[in-house]
Amino acid sequence: xxxxxxxRTYEFTVSYQTIAPDGVPRKGIVxxxxxxxxxxxxxxxxxxxxxxxxxIEDEGTALHWHGLLQKxxxxxDGVPGVGQCPTPPNGTQFFKFQADIYGTSWYHSxxxxxxxxxxxxxxxxxxxxxxxxxxxxxxxxLLDWYHKPYYQLVDQTMAPTSEGLPPPVSENALINGxxxxxxxxxxxxxxxxxEFSTFKFTSGKKHRLRLMNxxxxxIHHFSIDGHNMTIIANDFIxxxxxxxxxxxxxxxxxxxVIVEGLDDATGAxxxxxxxxxxxxxxxxxxxxxxxxxxxxxxxxxxxxxTALPTTEAHVDYNSKFCGNDPLYLTTPLEPxxxxxxxxxxxxxxxxxxxxxxxxxxxxxxxxxxxxxxDPTLLEAKLGSLEFPPEANVHNFGANDSVxxxxxxxxxxGSHPMHMHGHNMFVLAEGYGVxxxxxxxxxxxxxxxxxxxxxxxDDDTPAFIVVQFExxxxxVWPFHCHIAWHVSAGLYINILERPxxxxxxxxxxxxxxxxxxxxxxxxxxxxxxxxxxxxxRE
Numbered sequence: 001x002x003x004x005x006x007x008r009t010y011e012f013t014v015s016y017q018t019i020a021p022d023g024v025p026r027k028g029i030v031x032x033x034x035x036x037x038x039x040x041x042x043x044x045x046x047x048x049x050x051x052x053x054x055x056i057e058d059e060g061t062a063l064h065w066h067g068l069l070q071k072x073x074x075x076x077d078g079v080p081g082v083g084q085c086p087t088p089p090n091g092t093q094f095f096k097f098q099a100d101i102y103g104t105s106w107y108h109s110x111x112x113x114x115x116x117x118x119x120x121x122x123x124x125x126x127x128x129x130x131x132x133x134x135x136x137x138x139x140x141x142l143l144d145w146y147h148k149p150y151y152q153l154v155d156q157t158m159a160p161t162s163e164g165l166p167p168p169v170s171e172n173a174l175i176n177g178x179x180x181x182x183x184x185x186x187x188x189x190x191x192x193x194x195e196f197s198t199f200k201f202t203s204g205k206k207h208r209l210r211l212m213n214x215x216x217x218x219i220h221h222f223s224i225d226g227h228n229m230t231i232i233a234n235d236f237i238x239x240x241x242x243x244x245x246x247x248x249x250x251x252x253x254x255x256x257v258i259v260e261g262l263d264d265a266t267g268a269x270x271x272x273x274x275x276x277x278x279x280x281x282x283x284x285x286x287x288x289x290x291x292x293x294x295x296x297x298x299x300x301x302x303x304x305x306t307a308l309p310t311t312e313a314h315v316d317y318n319s320k321f322c323g324n325d326p327l328y329l330t331t332p333l334e335p336x337x338x339x340x341x342x343x344x345x346x347x348x349x350x351x352x353x354x355x356x357x358x359x360x361x362x363x364x365x366x367x368x369x370x371x372x373x374d375p376t377l378l379e380a381k382l383g384s385l386e387f388p389p390e391a392n393v394h395n396f397g398a399n400d401s402v403x404x405x406x407x408x409x410x411x412x413g414s415h416p417m418h419m420h421g422h423n424m425f426v427l428a429e430g431y432g433v434x435x436x437x438x439x440x441x442x443x444x445x446x447x448x449x450x451x452x453x454x455x456x457d458d459d460t461p462a463f464i465v466v467q468f469e470x471x472x473x474x475v476w477p478f479h480c481h482i483a484w485h486v487s488a489g490l491y492i493n494i495l496e497r498p499x500x501x502x503x504x505x506x507x508x509x510x511x512x513x514x515x516x517x518x519x520x521x522x523x524x525x526x527x528x529x530x531x532x533x534x535x536r537e
Contacts, residue, residue: 102127
């Protein structure tokens, strides 16, 4: 990684604001009064400094810089209860970290499910490979959208089983914060909008599109009418280019594609992000069946920008598929070979179970709950390695490499599993019991989010096999990135090289944030109804 000596500075204010990106007003969380939030942009090797003000009156907050490795700076990862305490209302937190990897990503609140309320923004790190295209269209943020405030959705998720409430269902999908909602579908106040996000193509030119799923729950299937796409990166990892018409993205995943402009200077084409049919119809997502498609518009250089496209969608894909592209297609451009004999292997079984009063997610029989006042990393820094069961800490000690065999026993849907602090090798995926086979063992796919598909039936789970090198001392979350699943505890902490954590430099401001949070909670009771990453008492 280069050390550019350049520092990029940003100042963000997180607050509530009434927003109506699709025509239906709701209470949302915004950053600098924007939804989506303002972009972070830097070059590989730059340092990034963010001053964040919490203008939310009765909630803490924290921002996570999704996919950055944070080597040497685990306190800057932005996960309350793990590397820091939350920033209290009217508080300010300063983050400083290096752009230690390049490509496309996003940042978001990691406090409760605030990001499902709108606290998201794009993050672009420029680096090698930018000579492959002529024009960079920037971030294309895909997300499911809800017409209720996020905390009502968390309440619904964490309600006692006796109340019989269904899980949250999205009302719409958005591309870069826009997609008109059909007001005839609702009885709540609604303004019929007609504005779509728009992008400009140039005939014969190559265009880079930075796709990212910044939503709460749904898998998105992205396409452009009349065009093929060449995939050049998944998450922060450049891959050997391959062509496709559809890109499937679970929550937190990113894919960079190059699209060559057609010889059609007056053309106008629909861009589509389809969440597909809902669970009840055999699909992947909890969606309003009447509003599963987000659209945006591509106008060529001489197109009539007052006219809507009349193009038709590609039809040759399986909208009920709940996974990623096959692993044999996704070969990293820079080869790395993992050891075939890892230092330790751990099976992880994910199940939806009752704890007596509530239905919660468990990993190896335990459901996660954060302690905002006592971050796990700061305890490890003090040499204290005894943690309560609900912290879900897996201490892998000083092992050089760790392999996780992750089983999903739930037939209701898939899980986009995100690992902080690492790009994990994805060695295998499938159904049943892993037989030990590895796809592309000399250079397997690497990324920070990988979907584990839904179980085929109660006796046939789905699985993924991932592996990582323990080269980044810290406490690193490994969790499902579906907001309602992590709220209900689908989360573990990986304690990596604890003896080296003791020697980490923890900024004094980290302790100050905890003192500020302790002072606020001494006078106020946080409404921590879930895991914190919000379970009723």
